[in-house]
Amino acid sequence: MKSLLGAFAVVGWLTAATVAADLDEVVARGELIWAADQEGGGPHVFPDPADPRRLTGFEVELAALLAEELGVKPRFQQGQWDRLPLLLGRAADCVINGIELTPERLRDYSCSRPYFAYSLQLLARRDGRVDAFHTLAAPGPEGRWRVGVLTGSAAESVMRSRSDLEVDVIGYDGTIDSLEQVSSGVLDAAVMDDCIFNFYADRFSRLRTVERPFAGGFYTILTARDTPKLSAAIDAAIGRLIADGRLKSLYDRWDLAGRQQMLMLREGAEIPVARRKTLGELVRDTLPLLLKSAGMTVLLSCLAFPLAVGIGLAVAVGRMHGPRWLKPLLTGYVEVLRGTPLMLQLYAIFFLLPKIGLALPAVVAAVIGLALNYSAYESEIYRAGLKAVPLGQFEASLSLGLSKWQALRYVLVPQAVRIVMPPVTSDFIALFKDTSVCSAITVIELTKRYSVLALSTGRIVELAVVTAVLYLCMSWPLALLSRWFERQLERPAAGGTEG
């Protein structure tokens, strides 16, 4: 326990040691570095369709105006949306990217005065069953309604806190992933900032807004806690942009109802600052969620890996001993799956298959994606293992009257399995860690859960330690199990025949 506390102290000191750039430094540098995620899309920050090398969006223009007010040039820094605050003090001076003002953010970061008022909008298919907000209060024909949100967004926390609704809230990494899923019928509805849907409405002609926005709040610009002069300068700059009408005309240009925005920004509701939880409270509140997600990690690995090994072995045998026409097909299978990223394969299975009428539950899609991807690697390992069995044993099997398939089944494959045990074991551990990629298709396993919780609570270090301990608790027994398995295979089979 003592060494654990020591680790805390060291990490704490390291965090404090990174000195963020305050206003003087920004001015001296001549650049305001602002962070956003261009993948988040319009109307905030997105690549200009006419020239994808250039970024555009109302926040790009806002950043330019702010930089101008500070007397410097704006410089864009790309980051993943739910991790943008981590860039503060390291790679960016501020974050401008539709960050909602919440009690937790007020506690953990320096938040500017609001620069935009957002409203949360419920969206559903035109021909779907969700035609009013109160529809969600009673279970649908297939049980609870499935509603998609952007992971880490206000929409997510608002929907998750609505215990009066019969909904399963599913978090997506991409802003408009949930719209795709509603459109293809996987989800019943989605909730997001109305300005985002308005921007993409043309693309989703099958969707419509359901009633008027039901909740809302403000966007804020985040700065590090230890750059008070920069924070103050940004606040003052926003004030001037509101006062002289430049912000209003910016919003009007982007069809964001400038007059209404200005009214709401001037009202500016008071938001309380959240209290910092004690370590005990933190663990008590997060451990059940972390444990549940750890279970998902184990489930994905233990379902996907045996499948991967089975398919991989079949592919290896097919490539070496199958009919001639099959070999190029299997070689193509291996090269395509090895040559493309796992993330892309998961995307294809989860987002593209529904377009041809095959909508798989996320966990099933994740298991299939992992199994297919790893089967390509396993097949190469088994091919090497089969080649390592001396040819003489194959001939000896044939000379005893065994068919080729019997020789494979009773002589070659059992030995290949033993030979490749160490690399296969290490692949199992690799898969165990690769399950985190599945968060791209809404499956929340341990790594994703950690990053969501760390950001919503601001307790990055403490939760990292808890998460690491959970990983160790899982991988240790797995390592023991695989070693035991290895020993079982090496042991001479006692007594009777085997096979």
Added chain:
Amino acid sequence: MITVSSLTKSRAQVRVLDDVSLEGAEGTVTALVGPSGSGKSTLLRCLNGLETFDAGQITIAGHRLAAGPHAPGLLERLRRDVGMVFQQFNLFAHLSAAENVALAPRVVLGLSASDARARGLDLLDRVGLRSFADARPATLSGGQQQRVAIARALAMRPRVMLFDEPTSALDPAMAAEVMEVIVELARAGQTMVVVTHDHGFARRAASRVVELAAGRIAREGLAGA
């Protein structure tokens, strides 16, 4: 039992076998001798279809092999009746001695596990290795491995046994113990074809010695002649 007529085989434009014909009656032991590269191992491997040939034909234990590729079904039937022992033993490394012997009877003949094991133990007894039944090949000496390999081939009760230089990979003491087993088989009337360098063996056990040179039969005669 064995009839080879006008067997011809080329490999990379070299005639490995050139118009080879020979006969082996039931209960006889044919020794194939000759220098390395004379084609004797190739001839032996043609006899159970491990290699194909370009012209001629083979009749062995009632099965007929023609030139060109063989049908897998034909080979599987033929090999039940024609056992083979290799220079490098080729025991199945993951199975015990008894399992090596019992595998084919169980898988190919469909014997129950216990019947197959009983047959395996009998044969290990016959080659003097009953007490090594549960040993892995890697823990056995070369001579012991080859005796297990012989037992394994005998487990299918073949009408013909083929031996491909069965003692060449062994030191003299171990070669002698393997030789003893083969001589014993010859006495029991097993039809055999043995590729060997060992003229002493050829004299002791063979009914007939066929000498090959450059793919042709150079000399043929009764053993001891």
